[in-house]
Amino acid sequence: MNNLIVNKNGNVLRKHNAMTGFPAWTSFIDELFGEEFANVKTSNFNKGISTPKVNIKESEEAYTLDMAVPGFNKSDFVIDIEDETLSISMEVTKEDEKTEENYSRKEYGYASFKRSFSLPETVEQEKIEATYKDGILSVSIPKKEEAKPKPARKIVVG
Structure with a gap:
């Protein structure tokens, strides 16, 4: 049985645990932070300042x-x-x-x-x-x- 789903942002997440009804920890974190967290991960976070506005x-x-x-x-x-x-x-x-x-x-x-x-x-x-x-x-x-x-x-x- 496939435990992966794709959310609205195109991220692959784990399905909810059928026993507890709670999402897997990684899925929960991804859904909690959503798109904002993904932007932090892909920015120039450790490479100096990002492009100034x-x-x-x-x-x-x-x-x-x-x-x-x-x-x-x-x-x-x-x-x-x-x-x-x-x-x-x-x-x-x-x-x-x-x-x-x-x-x-x-x-x-x-x-x-x-x-x-x-x-x-x-x-x-x-x-x-x-x-x-x-x-x-x-x-x-x-x-x-x-x-x-x-x-x-x-x-x-x-």
């Missing part, structure tokens, strides 16, 4: 890209433009070693990410600027003059 705002003058990446230095970030693509990346390796009389401790840390964005032809690539303050990397991408909205004008009928 980005907010992009548009004003009449520019686009502003804000990325929450707390705990780093502004020198940790690399921002490049190549072939109409803006790339933001970061890679940090940290080693902490402490030696006392009776013990020695060594810890390693590693964090990295890379995000790329296609730039429209209507931006001034040469005038893009970036700042890092209070854990927020902010990139200002100014628009070309022809891309900025023009005020309405009246035409007098002659």
